[in-house]
Amino acid sequence: MTTTHPGHAGGDQPVDLDDPDLSRFDIVRAGAREDDIQIVHYEPQVVPGSKAERRLSRTVALFFLLTGVSATAFLAIYIWWPWEYELGYGGDKWYTPLLGVTLGISLLGIGFGVLTWGKKLLPKEVSVQDRHEGVNERDRKITGQTMLYMADELGVKRRPLLGVSLLAGLAPVGAVAAAPLVGGLISQPHKNNQMFTTGFAPTEGGQKIRLVREDGRPIRPADVSAGGQITVFPGIEHGVSNKYADSPALLIHLRDTDAQEAREANVRIGHDDFMWGNFAAYSKICTHAGCPASLYEQQTNRLLCPCHQSQFLITDNAKPIFGPASRRLPQLPIVVDDEGYFVATSDYTETVGPDFWERP
């Protein structure tokens, strides 16, 4: 049932808008033609007053009413539902799902209502519009010449001093704009030798730093059973905090045979006194991207970093044996002090954490 409107809107002539015989659609069609649009097909999808139209209107109305009901439910739930968090499985656990469902349904109601209205009730049409991608050579030339003329008028070519002085004078202004940002943000990475020291560095008086647990208590050898391991921190102020993010180490109590192997490996690279008895401590910060390499596999003596799966063999100086890490975990030399607690004899002798350009 394609509507064609013969007569008034035909031809390329602009229509007389005051013509009383002109329908509103004729004007629409004439207007479209002024934008180089041909409405070639315009077809109502439902007959006005028909059963189909009434049915579709009811559907749309139903969607909108559904929105109303659901939005009201949302408000009621928002206001009256017990929402404050309680341990266990209380009604508060339903608060967010209920809000989501009611909000979702009310939005979907609007959405489907509007879509049905637009897609089913409004006439279908096919219009054809010209793209007008043709190049306007004349305008191109005029604009080009105008711009060249402006350049001529400025006369930089004739007056080279202007150009040079402009560059010389204004370039620093650009730098001025950038200076506060760069200058404010820039921070010397090697201040206080921070990239190469951790909380385990002995104090200036030569006082050795104790290894402590997460709760700050120092550790005796008897606290870790064979095959066990514990995360240790420097026993200094804020030692157990992100302030010393590079410091945490894993203190491992190796079994006799493994410890023997680890000691021999230590000797091979000149780390003769780094272990104490069967105890060895390795940095917990992965040398790849800095995650804590903390999954210790007791049977194979491997440490696995869960972020990118680098694996380090503890009995071979924590050498990387699989994955993307290329550098072994730095070892913390440890000993037991007079009171029977673990201390670090010195800081790590290698750089802790992810690798970087100037790491010696």
Added chain:
Amino acid sequence: MKRRKFEMAAVPGNVARGVDDRFQAATPLRRLLNKVFPDHWSFLLGEIALFSFIVLLLTGVFLTFFFEPAMTEVIYNGSYAPLRGTPMSAAYASSLDISFDVRGGLIMRQMHHWSALLFMAAIVVHMLRVFFTGAFRKPRETNWIIGSLLFWVGFLAGFTGYSLPDDGLSGTGLRIASGIMLSIPVIGSWVTSSIFDGEFPGTIIVSRFYIAHVLLIPGLLLALIGAHLGLVFKQKHTQWPGPGRTNDNVVGERMFPRYALKQGGFFMVVFGVIALMAGLFQINPIWLFGPYEAWVVSAASQPDWYVMFLDGSTRLMPAWEINIPIGDGYVIPPLFWPTVVLPGVLVGMSVLYPFIEARRLKDYRSHNLLQRPRDVPARSGLGAMAVTFYLVLALSGANDVIADKFNISLNAMTWGGRIGLLLLPPLAYFVTYRICLGLQQHDREVLAHGVETGIIRRLPDGRFVEVHQPLHREDGELEYVGWVVPKKMNRLGALGPAIRGFFYPIEKPAEAPVSPAPPVDSDTERSEITSGERR
């Protein structure tokens, strides 16, 4: 004095006249109302991204009212009992408050996160549509570049947002990001210490990420999205080939009212789906991860999905460290390649692709008609190659979870990923190329010989042949015009369209469109097809 009669019906006309007197809006408004848009479901993918972005802005503004971007240490004392008394940063504490102590805060947070994931997903799928159909060709290269940048700016927006709550998971992500920055040759340590103001984590990174996340990056996104839409508007949308559609016209609907209504409805649907997801599916339960502590991590710490391919590339990278023996010695760590170089190469390749293809094909004309992926096998093959490359990386980003769930050795997963990354993309190229050629050939075959009818005829000499319904009356082949070729009899109208309605027919069966097939409703025709037994 006589009171002037107030006519309600004249108000809109008077207002309109008044507005037009002052702003001369009639002409531009007519152009806008009349603008013609071509329609196809695949053109809606980009809009999902646009609508998710609007939801992101709305929910994001809500969150800023309650979030405290500070790393000052506080002792948590909110409603969530398991963490009460724990020292944590103010950022994490306020994120917990949004989840537990702000009424409706959790759904807003979850809507924000889900719409961010949807935003990135829609961008990727939209980009694939544009790539495989050749919509990026001249004159639309600029918009392709803007779109590619939108992905990476969206990536930054996602990452900075993900880092703000300062929970156990996001802190680990930030730790890796600092490692990535450190790995840049020459300037790495300077960049890192400048961004973090000293050693990781420092005390200011959350504040800096906050202003980037709520002002700088959204501003950039808005500008890019504005330019993107402006260019679509100016250059007019591409269209599929089809009857009456040429390179110089746009065939579709005028923007108002039907097209605009459909857009508005679609926005509400996207919004509604996000709300449902936010209510029903938990996302990023930060209270389970605890505050960030540099020494705590658990297995299966995966980033948001759009970061996973970089996580995967990092896992697959062999431990190749480059040592430069000058002076004290310098290092390029293996982390540099998969996380800095790879994204750089990817940006460069996607930005340059339209120009590379134009150069390869020596095709410098403007194209407004889309291409079916089968018609450009080389490009479709490249696309399949890229998708495969991406999938191998993304799966490798979860290789520990896969290894765990399927009881596979983790190292085998890594090796599988390494080998797969090299072998599968070329294989995907080859397979896609062949499939495209096959589809092309089948199109040509149907055009030359007609549609398979499923009717088998026995020839006098005993052979069986299938009857084909030619697509036209004359002899000779039809020309392929770059659009769908009907391959089933009911696409020709021979079987008539299906009757619509779920429980009962809602309309009279429409008359079948003109078709060369004989009418099927006469008794004689029917009896011929049945077994022949009549009772």
